[in-house]
Amino acid sequence: MSRRSRLSLRDLFSEALSGLLQRPGRSMLTMLGTVLGIGSFVAILGLTSTAAGQIDKRFTELAATEVRVEDVGADRVSHEMSFPMDAHDRVMAIDGVVTAGLLWPLPLRNPTMSAVPGMGASDEGLSLHAADPGALEAAGPVVASGRLYDAFHEGRAERVAVVGAAVARRLGIQRLESQPAIFLNGTPFTVIGIVSDLRRLPDLLLSVIIPTATALALYGPPIEHPATMLIETRLGAARVVADQVSIALRPDAPNRLKATAPPDPRSLRGNIAGDLNALFLLLASISLVIGAIGIANTTFVSVLERTAEIGIRRSLGARPRHIAAQFLSESAILGTLGGVIGSALGVIAVVAVAVLKSWTAVLDPATTLAAPLAGTIVGVAAGLYPGLRAARIEPIEALRQ
Amino acid sequence: MTVVVKCAGVGRTYPGPPPVDALQPADLTINRGEYVSIVGPSGSGKSTLLNIIGLIDRPTSGHYILDGVDVASLKEADRTALRGQRIGFVFQSFHLLPHRTAVENVALAQLYVGPKARQRFLNAAEALAKVGLSHRAFKMPNTLSGGERQRVAIARALVNQPALLLCDEPTGNLDSATSSMILDILDQMHADGYTIVIITHAPDVAERADRIITVRDGVLHV
Structure with a gap:
């Protein structure tokens, strides 16, 4: 009896990564939506807390x-x-x-x-x-x-x-x-x-x-x-x-x-410009959703393009879950990278504004550190459907040319 | 003598409407070390037979025992594992991953089997040496000639030391000189003791095998 097929996490990660790197330009563009979404999230939260911090500081220093x-x-x-x-x-x-x-x-x-x-x-x-x-x-x-x-x-x-x-x-x-x-x-x-x-x-x-x-x-x-x-x-x-x-x-x-x-x-302290904040966050959420759709779309196209690859992998012993995991990992990595880059850009924006205005930048660690994680979640959510579709592709169809 | 492939009344009907009998129930036995060619016009059912033997498709009737394992009773996960470890595929259009080097393509065959990355690489290099491509190990497929690509594909099929080497029109995309080189390699593998099944249109390719099986209108002529 043969031992069942398996795929270590390390191998999964490196397969997903080389899947992304074989089309670096497309991967970058796909990431852009998430970068913008996460970036504006971090920037908006950081700028409002920075601005609020300045108002409070001036007020309290005198008072x-x-x-x-x-x-x-x-x-x-x-x-x-x-x-x-x-x-x-x-x-x-x-x-x-x-x-x-x-x-x-x-x-x-x-x-x-x-x-x-x-x-x-x-x-x-x-x-x-x-x-x-x-x-x-x-x-x-x-x-x-x-x-x-x-x-x-x-x-x-x-x-x-x-x-x-x-x-x-x-x-x-x-x-x-x-x-x-x-x-x-x-x-x-x-x-x-x-x-x-x-x-x-x-x-x-x-x-x-x-x-x-x-x-x-x-x-x-x-x-x-x-x-x-x-x-x-x-x-x-x-x-x-x-x-x-x-x-x-x-x-x-x-x-x-x-x-x-x-x-x-x-x-x-507190509730300064709360309403404006909510509006901007809504816009950032919309851009994040667009980012997720972008990742889902690209992953889906890549599943269709790589049907032959899926067939090869299945004939080499990959189980449907391995195929799903690979595409899911690719989109998760895209989302995470987008989140990390977006967070970095957001922090840079906040710090730049703070420097220009001679303010003290105020960043809430809870939101700033969680932002890349939000990117991962976006990536996983976006990869779910394409991944399942890829897993359902039968090798017999995939290899027919 | 060990039996690698044993089909008893294996047939395949594609559900309709109307139902199509792609393969009439047939018996087939292939022993270890045999070199068998399957010939027949397109649409005759030889690809269906190859898919069933290769565990890519399931028969709708009969029993199929591969390397001593009754495949019908297996769960999908075990069939997949069996396919990955006991069968090596060589396709007409090579099916190499375009953005991986030759050695990476060969190593991919063991990705789901178990060895660590370093061992996979060593095994892949060894398999490439067997087909005489050590010097092209780090080339991308699009820089290789058709013959070289097919040799990479053969190395990939061999790296797991399968019980059965299944070749689907392996020379269909190659000129005659290159074809002959590929067939020489298959002869060499046959001499090394591999069991080989080759599907082909070409009579001169079929004749290099020990045994020729003809498929016509879904009927096997052993």
Whole structure:
């Protein structure tokens, strides 16, 4: 009795491989669909997670280092704000604080604002704020021209102002060399700086900002619109600082102040552009299906072309399952190669975009490493029908010519 | 004397409509070491006979015993194994794989039989040496002449040392000089003790065999 025919995995693999290599051009073209499908999958997932990572990172970097302290006990009777006069020094003594300062909207009703004395009507769009140099620094300013005021101006209650770029345009201030003045209800202030951005206080960009000492001397303490303390902390210190700051400022009455710590960064992550994501993934799936059809088609054509080979193999003792396994392996190898190349191209695309945008590439290992496997699955699925068809070819028909 | 092929009332009817009796029930015995030729016009049923003897087709009647094994009782997998290991095929159109070298084509005959790749290669090289083609071992079939291709095919048929060498018009695509060389090789194999069955149209080819069997209208004339 003869031993039944067999085919080792190694031999199967090398037969399948030489089957593919005998038509390398066609194999490459066949792979293309899978390459595109898997590649766009990896690229889309990688790009969205990278983009989401950047948005989250910028958001949390600012938010995670920011503590705000509200004055919730401003006393209308004694006309005092809850912050002590040495608030700045007390806060700066807390470990982890980078800069800190007070700010409040000025208690002026319908102020007139003008770059020319005697003229000017109240301007609805613009507002007035007092901020000490610490608050100005903590706001994350980007100075477009001139300078910010400092402890010197604050100490002498100088009448100086820093304005947002839009305010400067509206007031007709272009150059600071001539030391332009603006008049608030007729009081002149020298504009010494124009800021193009205040990253933590973007709403103050439409504002004229003056030192707090000047504001106290001219308009009194903030009662109706209480003061806020803006604290910039070192990364990771915000929650600890928030716990301590009320007691550090007012050990006698800590509950007159309310410190707000940043939210937990982890709760901020997620669902950015989720809908767009789904649409792109649908497109990638379609391209993957087209890739699978391409492999199935080519494998099927190759089965028809190689009928004589199938006949020879059957006459040499190959069982139908060996024939099926060979064609299935060929399509599985095509799918896997397509998956590997596609994943590589997808990763390259993500990294290239990240480099161009100066982002940190974020790739989920679960999807990136699984992508070549998805290619294998596509290949096996595509080879199933042609493989079974090949197995059903009878040697008697295959050898007849 | 050992019997390699024993057919008892073996016939083949292709189901209709209408049914065609390609081969009338016939008896045939071929002993080990015999060199038998089967002749007959096309459509006479000689290919059907060859397919049955070669385990490519199943008879619809009778018993067929190949090398002591009753084939009718075998499962398909065992028939396939028997075909791969006990029968060597040589075809009119060679049927070599176009993208494999000569030695790879010969080694393919043992792919499903069992030896490891290295042993397959050595066996294939040895078989190529037997047909005098060692110097062409690494050539692709399309760079070989027709005679060389058929010698590769003979080497492939011999590499498993089959009980039976089945040749279907082995010289049908060759000129007379090349034909004669191929027939010389078959004579050599016969002298080495191989059992050979050859199907042919050509009387001069048939006459080189020990015994001539004629098939006409599906009837065997032993």
